[in-house]
Amino acid sequence: MLGAARELVTERGLAALTMRTLASRLDVAPNALYSHVANKTALIDYLLDDVLADVEVPAADIDDPVAGLHQLMASTYTVLLTHPDLVPHYLSCQGAHGPNAHRLGDITTALLRRADVSEPAASEALRVLIVYTIGFAAFTSRLPPGTGTEHQPSAAEMLDNFNHGLGWLLTGIQQGRPAPGQAPA
Amino acid sequence: MLGAARELVTERGLAALTMRTLASRLDVAPNALYSHVANKTALIDYLLDDVLADVEVPAADIDDPVAGLHQLMASTYTVLLTHPDLVPHYLSCQGAHGPNAHRLGDITTALLRRADVSEPAASEALRVLIVYTIGFAAFTSRLPPGTGTEHQPSAAEMLDNFNHGLGWLLTGIQQGRPAPGQAPA
DNA sequence: AATTCGTATTGGACACCGTACAGTAGTGGT
DNA sequence: ACCACTACTGTACGGTGTCCAATACGAATT
Incomplete structure (x- = not known):
């Protein structure tokens, strides 16, 4: 079913x-x-987690854990784009709570630990990475009819954009301290 | 109406x-x-942009442009959380294309420019910031019924988390170069 | 002042949706 | 042979977005 x-x-x-x-x-x-x-929402929840089964996880003993994080998130991104319609649902459900999602969360946490990100920051970084990846996938998922006037990015450009942003994010996470200007509204 | x-x-x-x-x-x-x-979807699109009118923009001549970016995104985040139900729609529509969204985009681009982020990177950074902010808002928007078993973060914790992640992102963007490990899947 | 005209509104209807309730086929265990 | 249980069916309810033809109405024109 x-x-x-x-x-x-x-x-x-x-x-x-x-x-x-x-x-x-x-x-x-x-x-x-x-x-x-139980109902249609539950069905979609199952679907959501089911899709994540296709994500390729890096080898557990990978040399560079940051590269592992990058690979993992990139694979998640491309897998999510396989079912663009579903992506927006991930965020409103806070990212699917099934076994697959849990597994990916554990792997990410382990990689963060190996990258010397200590605990209070680690769970925050986990959430940040999830949000960024799913968010970018959701953002990418609808762009077929090029508007014409503005520059409408292709899927390949979006993937580049995703990778660059992910790089920035990982840099910042490793750096450990926020940028000089932090002023909550 | x-x-x-x-x-x-x-x-x-x-x-x-x-x-x-x-x-x-x-x-x-x-x-x-x-x-x-025209139809209900169009109505929601109008709503989406309408909400963004409440975002507080930093003074145009602010000293630290990075701090300005942080303020701007933080304000956007809190404004989005004013209407949690709407947030998931932003991502599937690629973030509202009305006049307000356009204005915020321009301001962000200007701040990035003042922060010495040159052009090819600037538009990517813009998209990354949008995705991160809206994504985090969408992720935050549904968390009332604390699950109990796992640690269910409060709204305040999520705001902290948002600010930290935003700091990391801005650090990475200023740094300009992606982290050592970048390996597209 | 009378008439025209375009837009806002109405009543009614269609096709579709998720889902509840009560009853039935078939299958395994005793 | 009986029984409990699960998967399924027929039917139906209340709700949704949206279309069509007909109407009310207010401004512009004659």
């Missing part, structure tokens, strides 16, 4: 994922789905 | 913003709205 739902979203977009269309694809009455899933 | 829509969202949440409820608040038939707005 999750498989069929994922197919549907991939082929026809999130808007096409309706209890009725999903049911008809499974040759089943719409209500039958509620024997397997 | 935009005003009524904003009230509705503020008082009863985005879910309560329906053509029918909005119409009834204006003592008008639902279809009447379509004389002023």
Whole structure:
């Protein structure tokens, strides 16, 4: 069922994922789905976590942990872009709480630790990296119809942009101290 | 009409913003709205930009442009949290294209320029800052019912987290060069 | 002042959505 | 053979965004 739902979203977009269309694809009455899933939101939650299974994690004993973080986030970014419609949901649900999300969180934390980011900062850095990656993916996910007047970046340019920003972020995290000017509003 | 829509969202949440409820608040038939707005999505787009009008911009001649950037983003963050339901929409629409969004973009670019961030990097930095700020706001926007088992951060903690991450980002941007390990997937 | 005209509004309807309720097929364990 | 349980079905309710044709109304023109 999750498989069929994922197919549907991939082929026809999130808007096409309706209890009725999903049911008809499974040759089943719409209500039958509620024997397997509490409601549509729960279904989407499962989907969200399911997608993260495709993220490639760096080797556990990678030499440069910062490079590992970069790889991990970059892979997450590209995987998220596989299902653009889903991405906005990640942020409003605070990034999916299923087993896959948990696993990626643990790996990231371990890499941060190996990069000498000590604890109070580490969990903040984790959240910052998640937000940045998912946020950028969400931001990228809708750009097909080039507006014309302004410069509309291509997917490749966005990936470059993502990598640069990620580099800045990792630099700052390693540096450990915020920039000279910090003035909360 | 935009005003009524904003009230509705503020008082009863985005879910309560329906053509029918909005119409009834204006003592008008639902279809009447379509004389002023193409469809509901367009309505939300207008709302999105409207909210940004409340962002406080730093004085144009501020001494430390990096501090100005920090202020500007922090204000944007808090303003966005005023209407948490709307935030996820920003990312899927790539951050609202109305006049207010444009204005904020220009101000940010000017501050970056004054912070000696030259052009190819400047527009990337702009996008990174937008993504980070909106992303963090979206991430923060749903956290009322403390889960209990894990540490559920408060709004104040999230603001701290936001500020730290923003500091890291600005540090990295000023540094200009990405961290040693950059390996696109 | 009378008439025209365009825009705001209305009533009614369509197609679709998520989901609840009650009842039925089929399957495993005793 | 019976029973409990799960997956499923038919039907239906209330809600949604939005379209169509017809109307009210206020400003501009004659």
